[in-house]
Amino acid sequence: MRQPDGLPLICDYRNMSVIDKLKSARGPLFTFELLPPLKGHSIERIYATIDRLLEFKPAYINFTSHRNEISYKERSDGLLEKRITRLRPGTIALSAAVKYKYNITVVPHILCGGFTKEETENVLIEMNFLNIDDVLALRGDPQRGSRIFIPEKDGHRYTAELVTQIANMNKGKYLEESLVDTSPTNFCIGVAGYSEKHSEAPNMLSDIENLKRKIDAGAHYVVTQMFFDNEKFFRFRDQCKKAGIDVPVIAGLKPVSAMNDIRMLPQTFHIDLPDDLVKAVQKCTTDAEAREVGIEWASMQSKELIKAAVPGIHYYTLGRSDNIARIVEASF
Numbered sequence: 001m002r003q004p005d006g007l008p009l010i011c012d013y014r015n016m017s018v019i020d021k022l023k024s025a026r027g028p029l030f031t032f033e034l035l036p037p038l039k040g041h042s043i044e045r046i047y048a049t050i051d052r053l054l055e056f057k058p059a060y061i062n063f064t065s066h067r068n069e070i071s072y073k074e075r076s077d078g079l080l081e082k083r084i085t086r087l088r089p090g091t092i093a094l095s096a097a098v099k100y101k102y103n104i105t106v107v108p109h110i111l112c113g114g115f116t117k118e119e120t121e122n123v124l125i126e127m128n129f130l131n132i133d134d135v136l137a138l139r140g141d142p143q144r145g146s147r148i149f150i151p152e153k154d155g156h157r158y159t160a161e162l163v164t165q166i167a168n169m170n171k172g173k174y175l176e177e178s179l180v181d182t183s184p185t186n187f188c189i190g191v192a193g194y195s196e197k198h199s200e201a202p203n204m205l206s207d208i209e210n211l212k213r214k215i216d217a218g219a220h221y222v223v224t225q226m227f228f229d230n231e232k233f234f235r236f237r238d239q240c241k242k243a244g245i246d247v248p249v250i251a252g253l254k255p256v257s258a259m260n261d262i263r264m265l266p267q268t269f270h271i272d273l274p275d276d277l278v279k280a281v282q283k284c285t286t287d288a289e290a291r292e293v294g295i296e297w298a299s300m301q302s303k304e305l306i307k308a309a310v311p312g313i314h315y316y317t318l319g320r321s322d323n324i325a326r327i328v329e330a331s332f
């Protein structure tokens with residue numbers, strides 16, 4: 001059996017960690033990200049999306065993580081009732097189900113926000129028992145309705161601290177220091193990078209210094225926030241190198257898929273859209289037309305990134321697979 005890029009199979013490629021795949025690949029890896037289904041919906045939708053994309057041999061699949069959200073419901077007496085709910089639970093169980101159904105490497109995301117260090121340790125232990133050795137470590141956004149990120153009382157404020165906790169477990173160091181004869185874990189850790197700067201960072205330089213902190217704490221690779229202008233990614237890659245960040249930087253792409261995306265994406269993800277893309281979407285009269293523009297733009301981006309020898313492209317699917325299939329078919 002051979003790897004998708006033609007390399008002989010030394011160990012089982014399907015279950016290698018992300019960093020081993022990146023190191024042994026002869027070309028850019030194709031990877032994609034899925035959201036767990038909304039509460040009350042079936043896992044079959046996830047399987048249908050994966051089935052559609054499997055023919056393009058994804059190197060691994062990411063699964064997003066979602067914290068508890070607070071909402072308020074008006075009661076009949078006019079008072080407000082506070083409710084805490086998680087709209088998309090099940091990241092780890094879903095990752096395990098996909099790993100064992102498809103025999104593929106999976107990368108669940110884990111968050112600082114909404115979790116204590118103890119809860120995080122327990123999630124990591126569950127992953128270890130399930131043989132899930134890859135993780136994307138993230139802080140999470142501020143709670144809906146809040147402008148600042150507030151960590152749990154005994155949780156992490158920044159992702160670099162979360163990475164340190166995972167790296168410690170890889171050395172057999174758990175939170176309870178009196179534990180003896182512990183079993184070290186073997187997590188491969190990814191972290192987020194921002195080619196247009198994280199929205200809360202005062203400037204690009206301090207954001208890159210933060211990225212360096214995450215790498216120094218033990219992260220093995222970076223995945224970028226979505227971007228629509230490759231030049232910004234190339235500049236970011238150069239800035240990373242200059243700052244001594246020498247791990248692979250995977251490019252994150254999200255195809256425009258609806259007319260409203262030109263308003264929603266900058267608001268939600270704090271990114272800029274190039275003028276040509278905005279004008280092309282503004283000419284569309286239906287979402288179907290906007291989707292075609294999105295496919296063409298992301299295919300153009302993908303081809304250029306592949307030519308520039310990026311280590312991998314991570315597609316944000318937001319549950320859609322047909323547009324991703326067409327982009328990958330046209331580009332890889």
Ligand code: FAD
Pocket residue numbers: 063064065066067109111137138139140141142157158159160192193198199200201202206207210214223224225226252
């Ligand atoms: P951090 O690295 O902690 O950085 C957050 C901010 O703090 C930055 O502005 C940074 O510059 C600053 N900072 C860091 N350390 C310091 C310090 N010591 N002193 C001062 N400032 C500092 N969100 C989800 O909720 N679920 C997901 O599944 C999810 N998946 C994602 C996948 C990818 C590939 C990406 C790019 C983002 C994802 N996000 C997800 C969004 C992410 O949680 C947010 O962008 C979040 O606001 C920042 O996360 P981070 O890990 O980059 O934070």
